[in-house]
Amino acid sequence: MKYTNRPCSRSRFIRFGLLVLSSGLTTMICDRLQAAQPTIVKTSRLQTLAKGFNLAHWQRHSLLDGYYTEAKLQQYKHLGLTYTRLPVVLSTFFNDNNPGVLKTDSLAALDAIVRLHVKTGLGIILSPFDHPKSLYSDPAVLAKFVAFFKAFATHMNRTDPEKVFLEVMNEPNAETPQAWDRVQTELVKAIRLGAPHHTIIASSNVSATTNDWNNARSLPMTRIVADKNVVYNFHFYEPFVFTHQGASWGWRATQFMKNIPYPATLATITLPLSKIQDTEAKNAVEHYAQQQWDRDKIITLLSLIANWARTNNVAVICNEFGAIPWTVPRGSLLRYLKDVRQVLESLEIGWGQWFELDVHDAEVMQALGLKPIRH
Known part of the structure; x- marks a missing residue:
C-alpha cells in the first residue's frame, strides 16, 4: 500500500477521532458482554470431575443421618478420588404448592454436606433424583420445575463454583432424547439465572429410542445448549446383562x-x-x-462419545458406571471395572463409580486405579 503525506483537515481529524472513540466503546461493550456470558468449563473443574464415588446411601435415607462423615470423605480423598455425587431427592426440597421456595427441613444438612466437601478438598455434584414423568408432557409441571431449579441454584450460588456442580437431572426418561432436549433447555436457563458461575452437568436421556435403553447411545443425540459452562453426562452399565445380573429391581x-x-x-x-x-x-x-463383550467392544462404544465431544467442542463425564458387586463373579467384576475405568481415562472422560464399595478392598481399589487404604 502506498502512503501519501497530505495535510489533515479539521473535519477529517474530527471524523477520525469519532471513529477511534466509537471503536473503543465497541470493544469495551463487547468485553463486558463476553464477561457477562457463562465461560467455557475451566480445566481445574474438569480435573475435579476426574474420579468420583456416588453417595448412593443418601438416595434412600435422610441427609440428616450423618452416614458420610468427614472421616469417610478423608478416606475418599486418600484413595485419590476428586469428587462425589450426591442424589438430591426432589421431594426433600420441592414444594409443589410453592416451587419457587425451597422446603427447609433438610436444607441445613445439605449445606453442611457441601461445606464438608469443600473443607476436605473434594468436589460434589448435586444431582436431582426422582422427577415425575409428567415433566416431559405437561407445561404446568415444567413451569414448576423451572421455578424450583432457579430457587435451588440461587441457594447454591453462595457455594464455591470450583467445587460445587449442578446437575440438571438424574436419568431423564423421556420417550426420545429430543423430547428431553426441550425440557433440559429450559432447566439449564433456570439454573444459570440462579448460579451464573457454577458449571452445569447436562443430562442425557436414559434411552436412545423407546426400545433402546442405552445412555451411551443417547448422549450423541443430545442437543448442545447455548450455555458454554456445561459438561455433558452419560451413564454406562453396558452390557446390562452382565452388570445387573441378579438384580431384583428394574x-x-x-x-x-x-x-x-x-x-x-x-x-x-x-x-x-x-x-x-x-x-x-x-x-x-x-x-x-x-x-x-470385551475391552475392544467397550473402546468402540465409548470412542463414539469421545468423538462426539471433540466434534462439538464440549466436555463429557460418565458419573455413573459399575456392576453389582454382590452378584457379579469376583474375577469378572475386577476385569470389568479396570477395563471401563482405563478406557474412560484414555479418552479423557471423567468417571463416577455407583455401587458402594469397601475402601479396604485392595483388589477393587486397584481395579479403579485408586490407592488402597490399609486397615
Missing part, C-alpha cells in the same frame, strides 16, 4: 441371571446358560455372549 429377567462372566463368548457362557430356566433371561444372556 428388568424382571435379571433376577434369573447368575454367574455371567466378562469377557464372554458362547464357550464361556455355556454352563451358566444351561442353568437359566426363564426364556427371556436365557435369550438375553445368549445374545450377550454372541456380541462378545
Whole structure:
C-alpha cells in the first residue's frame, strides 16, 4: 500500500477521532458482554470431575443421618478420588404448592454436606433424583420445575463454583432424547439465572429410542445448549446383562441371571446358560455372549462419545458406571471395572463409580486405579 503525506483537515481529524472513540466503546461493550456470558468449563473443574464415588446411601435415607462423615470423605480423598455425587431427592426440597421456595427441613444438612466437601478438598455434584414423568408432557409441571431449579441454584450460588456442580437431572426418561432436549433447555436457563458461575452437568436421556435403553447411545443425540459452562453426562452399565445380573429391581429377567462372566463368548457362557430356566433371561444372556463383550467392544462404544465431544467442542463425564458387586463373579467384576475405568481415562472422560464399595478392598481399589487404604 502506498502512503501519501497530505495535510489533515479539521473535519477529517474530527471524523477520525469519532471513529477511534466509537471503536473503543465497541470493544469495551463487547468485553463486558463476553464477561457477562457463562465461560467455557475451566480445566481445574474438569480435573475435579476426574474420579468420583456416588453417595448412593443418601438416595434412600435422610441427609440428616450423618452416614458420610468427614472421616469417610478423608478416606475418599486418600484413595485419590476428586469428587462425589450426591442424589438430591426432589421431594426433600420441592414444594409443589410453592416451587419457587425451597422446603427447609433438610436444607441445613445439605449445606453442611457441601461445606464438608469443600473443607476436605473434594468436589460434589448435586444431582436431582426422582422427577415425575409428567415433566416431559405437561407445561404446568415444567413451569414448576423451572421455578424450583432457579430457587435451588440461587441457594447454591453462595457455594464455591470450583467445587460445587449442578446437575440438571438424574436419568431423564423421556420417550426420545429430543423430547428431553426441550425440557433440559429450559432447566439449564433456570439454573444459570440462579448460579451464573457454577458449571452445569447436562443430562442425557436414559434411552436412545423407546426400545433402546442405552445412555451411551443417547448422549450423541443430545442437543448442545447455548450455555458454554456445561459438561455433558452419560451413564454406562453396558452390557446390562452382565452388570445387573441378579438384580431384583428394574428388568424382571435379571433376577434369573447368575454367574455371567466378562469377557464372554458362547464357550464361556455355556454352563451358566444351561442353568437359566426363564426364556427371556436365557435369550438375553445368549445374545450377550454372541456380541462378545470385551475391552475392544467397550473402546468402540465409548470412542463414539469421545468423538462426539471433540466434534462439538464440549466436555463429557460418565458419573455413573459399575456392576453389582454382590452378584457379579469376583474375577469378572475386577476385569470389568479396570477395563471401563482405563478406557474412560484414555479418552479423557471423567468417571463416577455407583455401587458402594469397601475402601479396604485392595483388589477393587486397584481395579479403579485408586490407592488402597490399609486397615
